[in-house]
Amino acid sequence: MITVGIDSGSATTKGVLVSNGKIVAHTILPTGFDFILAAKKAYIEVLDAAGFDKEDVDHVYSTGYGRKNLTFADKAISEITTHAAGVYDLYPDVKGIIDIGGQDSKVISISKGKVIDFSMNDKCAAGTGKFLEYTSRALEVPIEDLGNLALGSKNPASITSMCTVFAESEVISLRARGFNKEDIAAGLVESIARRVAVMSRQLGLQENVAFVGGVAKNTGIRAGLEKELKISLYIPPEPQITGALGAALYGSG
Amino acid sequence: MQYFKSLEHIKNSYNGRICQIADYKRSGKKLVGTFCLFVPDEIIFASGANRVILCGGRNDTVAIAEQYLPRNICPLVKSSFGSIINDGCSGVRSCSHFGMVDMIIAENTCDSKKKMYEILNDYVPTHVIDLPQRPDGSTAFNYFLQELDKFKNAMEMLTGNVVTDELLAKEIRSSNEIRELFHRIYEFRKEDPPPISGTDVLKVLQKQYFLSSEEIKKILYMLINEIEMVKQDERGKPGKPRIMITGCPMSGGNTKVPDMIESRGGVIVAEESCTGTRSFWDLVDESKEPMVALAERYIKIPCSCMSPNLRRIDNILELARDFKVDGVVYYTLQFCHGYNIEKHKVQQALRKAGIPMLFVETDYSSADVEQIGIRVDAFMEMLS
Numbered sequence: 001m002i003t004v005g006i007d008s009g010s011a012t013t014k015g016v017l018v019s020n021g022k023i024v025a026h027t028i029l030p031t032g033f034d035f036i037l038a039a040k041k042a043y044i045e046v047l048d049a050a051g052f053d054k055e056d057v058d059h060v061y062s063t064g065y066g067r068k069n070l071t072f073a074d075k076a077i078s079e080i081t082t083h084a085a086g087v088y089d090l091y092p093d094v095k096g097i098i099d100i101g102g103q104d105s106k107v108i109s110i111s112k113g114k115v116i117d118f119s120m121n122d123k124c125a126a127g128t129g130k131f132l133e134y135t136s137r138a139l140e141v142p143i144e145d146l147g148n149l150a151l152g153s154k155n156p157a158s159i160t161s162m163c164t165v166f167a168e169s170e171v172i173s174l175r176a177r178g179f180n181k182e183d184i185a186a187g188l189v190e191s192i193a194r195r196v197a198v199m200s201r202q203l204g205l206q207e208n209v210a211f212v213g214g215v216a217k218n219t220g221i222r223a224g225l226e227k228e229l230k231i232s233l234y235i236p237p238e239p240q241i242t243g244a245l246g247a248a249l250y251g252s253g
Numbered sequence: 254m255q256y257f258k259s260l261e262h263i264k265n266s267y268n269g270r271i272c273q274i275a276d277y278k279r280s281g282k283k284l285v286g287t288f289c290l291f292v293p294d295e296i297i298f299a300s301g302a303n304r305v306i307l308c309g310g311r312n313d314t315v316a317i318a319e320q321y322l323p324r325n326i327c328p329l330v331k332s333s334f335g336s337i338i339n340d341g342c343s344g345v346r347s348c349s350h351f352g353m354v355d356m357i358i359a360e361n362t363c364d365s366k367k368k369m370y371e372i373l374n375d376y377v378p379t380h381v382i383d384l385p386q387r388p389d390g391s392t393a394f395n396y397f398l399q400e401l402d403k404f405k406n407a408m409e410m411l412t413g414n415v416v417t418d419e420l421l422a423k424e425i426r427s428s429n430e431i432r433e434l435f436h437r438i439y440e441f442r443k444e445d446p447p448p449i450s451g452t453d454v455l456k457v458l459q460k461q462y463f464l465s466s467e468e469i470k471k472i473l474y475m476l477i478n479e480i481e482m483v484k485q486d487e488r489g490k491p492g493k494p495r496i497m498i499t500g501c502p503m504s505g506g507n508t509k510v511p512d513m514i515e516s517r518g519g520v521i522v523a524e525e526s527c528t529g530t531r532s533f534w535d536l537v538d539e540s541k542e543p544m545v546a547l548a549e550r551y552i553k554i555p556c557s558c559m560s561p562n563l564r565r566i567d568n569i570l571e572l573a574r575d576f577k578v579d580g581v582v583y584y585t586l587q588f589c590h591g592y593n594i595e596k597h598k599v600q601q602a603l604r605k606a607g608i609p610m611l612f613v614e615t616d617y618s619s620a621d622v623e624q625i626g627i628r629v630d631a632f633m634e635m636l637s
């Protein structure tokens with residue numbers, strides 16, 4: 001059985017092709033303005049990478065914020081359910097998931113791959129990739145470097161604003177007060193880690209927690225989160241594709 | 254789902270009711286406006302006055318209110334206030350009944366309403382019923398009884414009629430009859446699949462404080478007849494996740510979250526709210542002295558402005574059991590501190606009982622429909 005999962009996210013679109021329960025190929029591309037086009041592209045790319053044709057595919061399942069508008073998909077499933085299934089496939093003993101995406105962050109509590117509770121922040125940019133994007137811009141460092149920069153700090157600055165707009169001006173005033181970049185970066189990492197940690201404590205996550213989503217690639221953030229939660233996190237080799245993987249797995253039943 | 258003719262009736266009842274009120278006022282009778290379930294209808298009707306609910310569910314009058322009120326208070330308060338003071342110059346049309354009331358019967362419940370009433374009094378005469386904050390004990394009860402007496406006097410002053418025990422007893426019977434009819438509707442909802450959707454029931458619950466008692470009774474009888482005729486194969490699929498809503502009221506015009514729940518695979522079988530069970534669950538004891546019986550019934554309404562509000566948690570657990578609820582959607586309006594804070598206790602109780610809960614905090618705009626949609630989708634997938 002060959003199935004494809006498409007995760008139509010707000011920042012990136014992901015595709016995974018699964019054959020008999022095993023990942024054969026995956027792709028990640030920026031969503032851009034036209035998310036339907038991006039999803040179609042992801043579908044074609046993942047087929048090409050796996051060397052299959054559309055005719056070979058039994059089912060296409062979609063997930064992510066554009067999930068309901070992909071006419072070529074057989075079924076749409078929410079990304080909370082698909083992340084749980086995808087991560088469970090990689091780590092059968094997983095009990096919790098932290099997902100920090102471009103526009104939202106979610107924490108999911110799971111048991112045997114099934115969601116038992118979840119909490120989501122998508123109303124404001126606090127605790128999301130957007131927070132890092134804006135504040136690292138104010139710091140004038142590329143977002144990829146923010147985490148590593150933070151690791152070099154000896155005396156993290158304290159960033160008190162959860163709100164992205166205010167945190168941005170806080171960064172500027174910290175710079176004006178002579179804080180170095182490392183310390184401000186560490187303050188930002190701490191701030192996002194604190195925010196996400198509150199959500200995971202609300203759900204009672206304690207151990208066997210996976211960290212997924214684009215931000216999970218950032219080693220500094222990962223370290224900050226581990227410090228805040230006092231646990232070590234599972235990080236999938238490709239943390240961005242667990243939603244698409246879960247969708248593909250649901251497609252194979 | 255089933256199509257009910259009686260509900261079509263409700264949809265078209267607005268204009269008829271406005272004409273009815275206008276006639277009513279022309280004949281010299283009085284109309285009062287209320288905001289809250291703590292105000293006993295029976296006393297209003299016994300004085301010969303009529304009543305309409307003033308709780309606003311529309312988003313467009315919020316902006317009018319924000320010229321006077323802070324932005325960070327609940328949309329229900331803002332929408333209501335905006336509708337009442339709207340003079341039409343703003344270009345926003347609010348429903349005409351808001352401008353027709355002779356007096357407002359308010360109540361000291363949450364802070365936002367309490368302080369809003371002070372301003373409202375500059376526009377429309379407003380009588381405020383003060384509520385004890387502890388629902389139990391004789392001090393609270395006696396105080397509430399006194400407050401109801403003052404309210405009765407205010408109604409007598411307004412209408413020039415005397416509110417006798419006989420008149421009260423008659424109105425208590427009539428209101429109890431409505432409550433019994435709602436109980437019958439809720440009984441149907443215990444079935445799987447229920448013969449009527451939650452959004453349909455909500456429409457009746459929302460309209461009960463706008464229409465006259467006679468009208469609402471007529472609609473309820475018609476609806477019950479229609480529900481009894483629904484055949485098994487005309488219902489939706491069995492086995493859908495059975496949802497109970499609990500939390501803030503959903504005023505007329507606001508069906509955002511229930512619509513989402515039922516269009517995304519769930520079926521709402523009960524709502525523990527003021528547009529739900531709290532409006533009809535307890536009856537007034539007809540064997541007792543009317544004012545005492547009224548005070549006893551009304552002080553028990555488990556609103557989050559009461560402290561502690563343990564009765565609400567008991568009710569939620571009991572309803573969840575009786576209606577075989579698979580999951581609870583805890584619904585709050587933004588900046589409604591009472592219900593938002595009480596969430597914690599309810600969540601704990603539900604966890605202990607093994608019932609999943611989804612928390613949805615929202616306002617009257619449609620900006621968050623997609624964001625709530627994904628939570629609702631995930632919740633339904635989780636319960637399936």
Ligand code: SF4
Pocket residue numbers: 288289290291362363501502527554556557558
């Ligand atoms: S929620 Fe409380 S304040 Fe609001 S209508 Fe109900 S009883 Fe009154």
Ligand code: SF4
Pocket residue numbers: 327328329330362363364365366501502586588589590591592
């Ligand atoms: S919803 Fe909450 S804040 Fe708004 S009027 Fe009712 S009790 Fe007050």
